[in-house]
Amino acid sequence: MRKVVPLFLFALLGFPVVASAETAISAESVLQSVDMVWVMIAAFLVFFMHAGFAMVESGFTRSKNALNILMKNFMTMSIAAVLYFVVGYGIMFGTSGGGIIGMDGFLLSGQEDQIGFFVFQAVFAATCATIISGAVAERMKLGSYLLLTVVMTGFIYPVVGHWVWGGGWLSELGFVDFAGSTVVHLTGALGAIVTVMFLGPRLGKYSGKKVNVIPGHNIPLGALGVFILWFGWFGFNGGSTLAADPSLVPSVIATTLLSASAGIISSAFYSYAKFTRIDASLTLNGALAGLVGITAGTANVSLAGALAIGLIAGIILVEAVQFLDRVVRIDDPVGAIAVHGICGIWGTIAVGLFAVEGGLFYGGGASLLGIQAIGVLSVIAWTMLTTAAVVFIVKSTVGIRVSRQEEISGLDFSEHGSQAYETSRGIFNENLNPSVDGDFGVGLLHRLDSLNTETKTPKETKTAQ
Numbered sequence: 001m002r003k004v005v006p007l008f009l010f011a012l013l014g015f016p017v018v019a020s021a022e023t024a025i026s027a028e029s030v031l032q033s034v035d036m037v038w039v040m041i042a043a044f045l046v047f048f049m050h051a052g053f054a055m056v057e058s059g060f061t062r063s064k065n066a067l068n069i070l071m072k073n074f075m076t077m078s079i080a081a082v083l084y085f086v087v088g089y090g091i092m093f094g095t096s097g098g099g100i101i102g103m104d105g106f107l108l109s110g111q112e113d114q115i116g117f118f119v120f121q122a123v124f125a126a127t128c129a130t131i132i133s134g135a136v137a138e139r140m141k142l143g144s145y146l147l148l149t150v151v152m153t154g155f156i157y158p159v160v161g162h163w164v165w166g167g168g169w170l171s172e173l174g175f176v177d178f179a180g181s182t183v184v185h186l187t188g189a190l191g192a193i194v195t196v197m198f199l200g201p202r203l204g205k206y207s208g209k210k211v212n213v214i215p216g217h218n219i220p221l222g223a224l225g226v227f228i229l230w231f232g233w234f235g236f237n238g239g240s241t242l243a244a245d246p247s248l249v250p251s252v253i254a255t256t257l258l259s260a261s262a263g264i265i266s267s268a269f270y271s272y273a274k275f276t277r278i279d280a281s282l283t284l285n286g287a288l289a290g291l292v293g294i295t296a297g298t299a300n301v302s303l304a305g306a307l308a309i310g311l312i313a314g315i316i317l318v319e320a321v322q323f324l325d326r327v328v329r330i331d332d333p334v335g336a337i338a339v340h341g342i343c344g345i346w347g348t349i350a351v352g353l354f355a356v357e358g359g360l361f362y363g364g365g366a367s368l369l370g371i372q373a374i375g376v377l378s379v380i381a382w383t384m385l386t387t388a389a390v391v392f393i394v395k396s397t398v399g400i401r402v403s404r405q406e407e408i409s410g411l412d413f414s415e416h417g418s419q420a421y422e423t424s425r426g427i428f429n430e431n432l433n434p435s436v437d438g439d440f441g442v443g444l445l446h447r448l449d450s451l452n453t454e455t456k457t458p459k460e461t462k463t464a465q
Contacts, residue, residue, distance in 0.1 A: 035243040036116050042239020043116075046123040049232030050077050050130060055225025057134040058420070060216035060281065060334040064410025065138045066420035072133045072142065076149050080126035083154040088125055089118050091158035092166045099169035102162050120239060121161075124184055127236075128157045131188030134334035136195050138202050139407050142415045144400040151390045152191055160187050160379055174368065175375040176355065179240040181296030181347035182379050189341025190383040193330065198391045199400060201331030203407055211326050214333070219280055226284045230260055233291045237298045248299060255298045255306035256291065262310030263290020263317070270315050281335070282318050288339045289317035293347035297355060305354035305361075312350075313343050348372050 054073040058066040080088075087106055093114075094102025105111045108118060129152045136145060163170040164183050177183050205212055216222060237256045241248050267286025271279040293313030294306055301309065320338035324330040330337060352369030353360050360369050394400055401407075406414035413419060 038244035038249075039116055039120050039239055039242060042235035043120040043123055045232045045235025046120070046127065046239065047077070049127060049229050049236065050123075052225045052228030052232060053127075053130050053134070055228060056222050056284075057137055057225075057334050059218040059220070059222030059225060060134070061137045062214070062410070063217040063421050064412055064419070066217070066412065067418060068142065068411035068415050069133065069137055070420070071416065072145060073130055075142075075146055076130045076133060076153075077123075077126045079146065079149050080129055080153040081122050083150060084122040084125045084158070085118070087154050088158040089121065091155065092121065092161040094162075094166075096162065096167050099167070099172060100162070101159055101168075102166055117242070120242075124180065124236075125153045125157055125161075128184045128188040129153050129191075131185065131336050131340050132192040132195060134336040135189075135192035135332045136199055137333045138411065139401055140195070140199055141398075141400055141402055142411070144394050144398060147394055147398075148191070148195065148387075148390060152188075152387075156191065156383060156386050157183075157187055160382065163378070164375070170375050170378065173374070174371050176300060176351045176368070176372065177296045177348060177375070178299045179237045179295045181292060181344045182376060185292045185295065185340040186344035186348070186376070186379055187383050189337050189339075189344060190380060191387045192332070193337050193341060194384050194387040195391050195400070196330055196332060196337070198388075198395055201329065202333070203404065205331045206329060211329075216281070216333075219284075222281070223284055226287050230287055230291065233260070233295075237295055241299070251303075252298045254303055255294055255301060258303055259294035259298075259306040259310030259313070260287050260290040262307045263287055263293065263314040266311040266314030267317055268314075270318050274318065279318075282321060285321070285335045285339050286314040286317055289313040289343040292340055292343040293350065295344075296347045297351035300351055300355040300357070301359075302354075302356055305356070305359075309347065309350045309354060313346055316343055316346050345376055348376050 050073055054070055057073070058069045061069065085108065089108060089111070090105035091102045093111075094105035097103045108115065111118070129149045132148065132152070133145065161183050162168045164175060164177050165171065202214060205214060233256055234253055238249055238252050241252060263286040264283055265286075267289065268278045268283040271277070271282045290310035290313045293309045293316075294301075297309070298306070317335075317338055320342040321335050324332060324338055332338070349369070349372050351359070352366075352372040354362075355364065355368060356362055358364035358368040360366055391400065402411060402414060410419070
């Protein structure tokens with residue numbers, strides 16, 4: 001009996017301690033589960049952004065190339081997922097080699113507990129690559145584009161990511177890019193501008209000193225794509241918290257919403273002041289400009305700062321599109337270089353101005369602003385040099401541009417043997433102004449019919465009759 005009483009007392013007194021420990025473990029487990037669910041939902045939203053990219057790119061270009069653009073977006077997502085698993089994640093988040101590149105973690109070796117984080121980062125990698133798709137639309141060979149996608153998602157982008165998010169030298173310097181204005185958007189846009197410089201403009205875009213407008217075939221489809229991208233961006237920025245933090249997530253979502261809205265307002269009214277009308281394509285891109293602009297500092301700026309960043313981004317977007325198109329003569333059918341590149345630079349530099357902690361406008365001096373500038377210049381140098389080397393090799397070997405005849409007929413037919421739309425005018429609706437170029441419009445149909453008649457033998461003509 002004497003032995004039973006102490007055991008009973010020990011069990012009675014010890015039970016609350018054990019129960020408390022079990023409760024603490026359970027609470028921690030639930031918290032981890034909630035965080036993981038939030039990151040996975042964000043990953044789904046970012047994945048869905050690729051539908052938005054596909055809609056924007058196809059809507060802002062001509063119907064004869066819509067199917068080709070859809071295929072590029074599907075292939076980009078798939079290639080990025082596989083390559084990022086094989087090598088990209090290791091280069092980006094592996095043990096740092098001198099702050100330059102990750103040295104291990106390939107095939108997620110030793111990183112099995114980071115599968116959820118890998119999924120979130122993989123859809124980011126695909127986002128970077130697909131920016132190039134819109135800028136090179138309507139004239140680049142599909143195979144050459146896919147080769148560039150392999151290098152971008154497997155090497156160029158992961159190196160930049162390691163510098164900033166993987167413990168590399170820029171992160172040690174204090175560079176701030178919360179969700180990727182530079183890492184994702186500027187890197188993709190730099191790859192795009194280098195490739196476009198090698199490609200040259202679309203047929204009929206420039207006639208001497210004249211700049212011809214080649215309108216997209218379905219602006220409502222493009223507008224739907226912008227709404228999808230805006231929706232997905234809440235996951236793009238919000239998921240970068242990597243936790244369901246009630247003190248941080250709402251602020252990130254709010255700054256994202258306000259900056260995009262401000263970008264639309266400023267691009268709409270600035271285009272009205274400049275062209276006496278609200279330009280639809282510029283206004284739609286204004287939303288994306290505001291989103292790209294806030295992505296770097298979404299967790300570091302106030303709501304008022306987000307409004308200012310978005311308003312300025314919308315104005316920058318309008319001027320950047322005009323400058324690239326009419327002065328530099330960079331033919332970018334969807335405005336991807338201006339949106340993701342120029343506004344990506346602005347968003348990164350804006351952190352040095354508007355960051356509540358360390359920003360110039362908040363008494364932090366110019367230190368952070370200088371670090372942001374160093375980061376931007378470093379990424380520009382790395383990405384442009386490596387992309388130029390890759391594109392030069394591809395152009396010198398297999399070529400990067402389709403033939404003149406293939407471009408006129410459309411990449412849907414030449415690359416895929418099919419069309420996105422089954423209409424009699426499907427490949428001839430790209431330009432109804434015959435003065436732009438004799439190779440465009442219904443006149444081409446008549447010439448092809450005449451050529452077909454002239455090349456028929458007398459026997460074939462008699463048979464046809």
